[in-house]
Amino acid sequence: MLNSLWKEAELSSESATPCWEIFHESSKTGHYDGALTNNQVVEEMSNLYDVFPYKQFPSIKLPDTFAPVRRTFLEAVQNRVTPMQISAEKLSLEQLKTILYCGYGVTRDNADNEYIKRPFRTVPSGGALYPLELYFYVHDTVEGLEPGVYHYAPTENAVQLIKPGIHDEQIAEALVSFQTHLAYDTSLLIFITAVFNRSVFKYKEKGYRFALLEAGHVAQNINLAATALDLGVINIGGFHDRLVDRFMEIDGLNHATIYMNGICKRN
Numbered sequence: 001m002l003n004s005l006w007k008e009a010e011l012s013s014e015s016a017t018p019c020w021e022i023f024h025e026s027s028k029t030g031h032y033d034g035a036l037t038n039n040q041v042v043e044e045m046s047n048l049y050d051v052f053p054y055k056q057f058p059s060i061k062l063p064d065t066f067a068p069v070r071r072t073f074l075e076a077v078q079n080r081v082t083p084m085q086i087s088a089e090k091l092s093l094e095q096l097k098t099i100l101y102c103g104y105g106v107t108r109d110n111a112d113n114e115y116i117k118r119p120f121r122t123v124p125s126g127g128a129l130y131p132l133e134l135y136f137y138v139h140d141t142v143e144g145l146e147p148g149v150y151h152y153a154p155t156e157n158a159v160q161l162i163k164p165g166i167h168d169e170q171i172a173e174a175l176v177s178f179q180t181h182l183a184y185d186t187s188l189l190i191f192i193t194a195v196f197n198r199s200v201f202k203y204k205e206k207g208y209r210f211a212l213l214e215a216g217h218v219a220q221n222i223n224l225a226a227t228a229l230d231l232g233v234i235n236i237g238g239f240h241d242r243l244v245d246r247f248m249e250i251d252g253l254n255h256a257t258i259y260m261n262g263i264c265k266r267n
């Protein structure tokens, strides 16, 4: 019986093994995998940014206060939905801050921890390594922010304007054809990117999986925050990766866009 099951599971030489299967198999944790010591991890982490600094770009402070929420936690969970119609509405800086903070904000500075040197966030992270970065694009849709692409600097409660200007057309080209309109119709387009080495130096192939899982945590917090604020939210996997990464001016290998979320009017 067992033999025949194995036979069925055996990969036929006629069919190419799908890449995902090879990856899934290769990224499994085994009993005899070597692991770095705590000191080696701390040493490696000291060579990696916890957040990209973007020091040369103008930094804009976010408010210390949050926007008032319109729903309880349970109501936010029950009412999250992808809107049927997408249209933009102007957001306040407090709404922006609330969404970014819930997504990937800092909750504890963790300064006196001997081994874990990263400030903790609103989402969990394998090994507290926080491999993600958040960027967002606005037209004239957030009070007090000029149009452009911004980077979220959670440790400073600030954002940096890294690519000023209206870039609707370039973003539209990077979205799959049935949803190019999202480039024009959303108030805020969030790009969740992963700096894979921040996780894979420790967890190897499994670290890649962790980066994707963690993007899900961030996205869900963004979804619930937007819903609690009575805004619409759409999750976007349908984008041309190379075009988005080119637009974001990141290499797409060591640092790549893995998920996008649009914030819009709720209907």
Ligand SMILES: Cc1cc2nc3c(=O)[nH]c(=O)nc-3n(C[C@H](O)[C@H](O)[C@H](O)COP(=O)(O)O)c2cc1C
Pocket: 080, 081, 082, 083, 179, 234, 235, 236, 237, 238, 239
């Ligand atoms: C990983 C992922 C990628 C998605 N990508 C898109 C997308 O590119 N465009 C879109 O309109 N919806 C996208 N969605 C939204 C789903 O279509 C939607 O969540 C699903 O139809 C269920 O509907 P609901 O969100 O209203 O519950 C995506 C959802 C997930 C989880």
